[in-house]
Amino acid sequence: MAVKNYEGADIDVCKSCEGVWLDSGELEKIVNTKEEKFTVGQVKKAIESAVKEENSRHALMKDIKSFKRDINLDELDSDQILRIFKKRWGIDRKLNCPKCFQALQELNYAGADVILDKCPDKHGFWLDRQELGKVQIMMEYYNKTAVPDTEHKQSKPGWFDVVSHIVKKVIP
Numbered sequence: 001m002a003v004k005n006y007e008g009a010d011i012d013v014c015k016s017c018e019g020v021w022l023d024s025g026e027l028e029k030i031v032n033t034k035e036e037k038f039t040v041g042q043v044k045k046a047i048e049s050a051v052k053e054e055n056s057r058h059a060l061m062k063d064i065k066s067f068k069r070d071i072n073l074d075e076l077d078s079d080q081i082l083r084i085f086k087k088r089w090g091i092d093r094k095l096n097c098p099k100c101f102q103a104l105q106e107l108n109y110a111g112a113d114v115i116l117d118k119c120p121d122k123h124g125f126w127l128d129r130q131e132l133g134k135v136q137i138m139m140e141y142y143n144k145t146a147v148p149d150t151e152h153k154q155s156k157p158g159w160f161d162v163v164s165h166i167v168k169k170v171i172p
Contacts, residue, residue: 006132007033018129021098027109027116027125030132031139038137046137050114099123109135 001012001021007030012021022030038046095104097119104117104126114135117126127135 006030007035007136011132020127020132021124022127022132023124024119024122027135031136034140036133036136038133038140042133043137043141046134047141049134050138053115095126097121097123110139114138 001014003010004013005011009022009026009029011026011030012023014020095117096102097104100119100121100123102120105120107116107118108114109116109125114131116131116135119125
């Protein structure tokens with residue numbers, strides 16, 4: 001791992017896979033710092049990727065429902081669904097926290113449609129190649145398009161509403 005300064009945080013970058021380890025607090029610092037500028041192409045690619053991943057998750061749920069007809073998916077939590085998915089497709093990637101060596105848990109970061117791996121003891125996050133920029137783009141654009149609660153009596157718009165709004169503005 002090589003240490004690199006990014007948005008005021010010293011991040012650890014894997015030289016072979018280009019994945020990134022962020023210690024506790026670094027991801028929030030990066031998301032809240034707006035020094036890194038993204039091109040329209042990068043934003044478009046991140047949004048398209050998020051929409052594609054969301055569609056894949058919907059297709060996965062449909063497949064799980066057909067595979068496991070004897071269970072009620074509404075009664076399962078996300079970890080149980082993930083175990084069914086991994087068993088069904090034989091996917092078993094195990095990542096451990098470099099601080100405490102516990103198995104990392106998957107997380108849809110802030111509903112931004114980017115699945116990160118987090119330490120259960122909150123030591124940090126593992127981000128696969130290019131996920132850091134994607135999280136940053138999605139969070140910045142979510143925050144730009146979200147309506148503050150003081151302006152509206154409703155809460156922030158749902159993720160689908162935000163992505164739809166961004167797609168209409170960015171993708172012709």
